[in-house]
Amino acid sequence: MDMVMKLGAESPVVILSKSTCCISHSIETLIRSFGANPTVYELDKLSNGKEMEKALIELLGSKSSVPAVFIGEEFVGGSIEIMSLNVKGKLKNLLLKANAIWI
Template identity: 50%
Template sequence: MDKVMNLASQRAVVIFSVSTCCMCHAIKMLFSQMGVNAAVYELDKEPWGKEMEQALVHLTGRHKSPVPVVFIAGKMVGSTEVIMSLHLARKLVPLLREAGAIWL
């Protein structure tokens, strides 16, 4: 858990993902198209990926794969549903501005 929280606090936007997950790909593309230079950790490619996935399961309370999980300004925001809801409600951009992830 400490490793996940440490990584999550190192950049304005951090995404924990799995390289073969279509929802993870969609979230990464959304942030990329918004001009966000997110740190992305592919759990299936990281040496500590299994341990980080278990920590994310604990943090999110989800019983199956918790990815994607997005942290903004060191705080867990959530998965695809939460990010897309914020985006559609026009609340994601202000959150990213406040975190210093975008300047537009």
């Protein structure tokens, strides 16, 4: 779990994903559409990816481990949480607060 949280604090926006996950790609595209440049870690390409995936399953409390999104060093959640923030108009403000984008 510590490794996941450490990666999540490395830049204003961090996305943990898998190279074959279309939902992860969609979330990355959404975040980039605001002008943010997220750091993306693809678990299936990391040597300790399986271990990190297990930690994410615990953190998310679900069967799916990706995408997992950190904004401003805080774990925000998975695709449902990110989409919900976007629909409510709160995602942009969160990205601004984390200095991931500027106006």
